[in-house]
Amino acid sequence: MNKLSLDFQKYTGRKNHQRWPYYLAIIGLFFLLYAFLQGEHGLIHYWKLTREKNQIQKEITQLKKEQEQLKQEIDLLLKNKHYIEKVAREKYKMGRNGEKVYVVLEETTAP
Secondary structure, X not given: OOHHHHHHHHHHOOOHHHOHHHHHHHHHHHHHHHHHHOOOOOHHHHHHHHHHHHHHHHHHHHHHHHHHHXXXXXXXXXHOHHHHXXXXXXXXXXXXXXXXXXXXXXXXXXX
């Protein structure tokens, strides 16, 4: 053995062949860290799925609100004649017999 290895043995109290468990532990730690963070069951994939789930839940909530509004509008259109008249006048620019309907267009400015 050379002087450097003798100094190492004297300093650490170990021989070179006793270091392999540490190398194996480090390699195992890197493997576990990679498996934990990457892959189909990894933490990064879990975060992406959680974010996607939250976005879908927000979209579902918005669509349920929209569906409820549409149900209310259908109910009004089926039961309320005044609402039907209001929609016909505002949305479709309709009027009663003998009434003149004036449509005012907004003036657009040229750039």
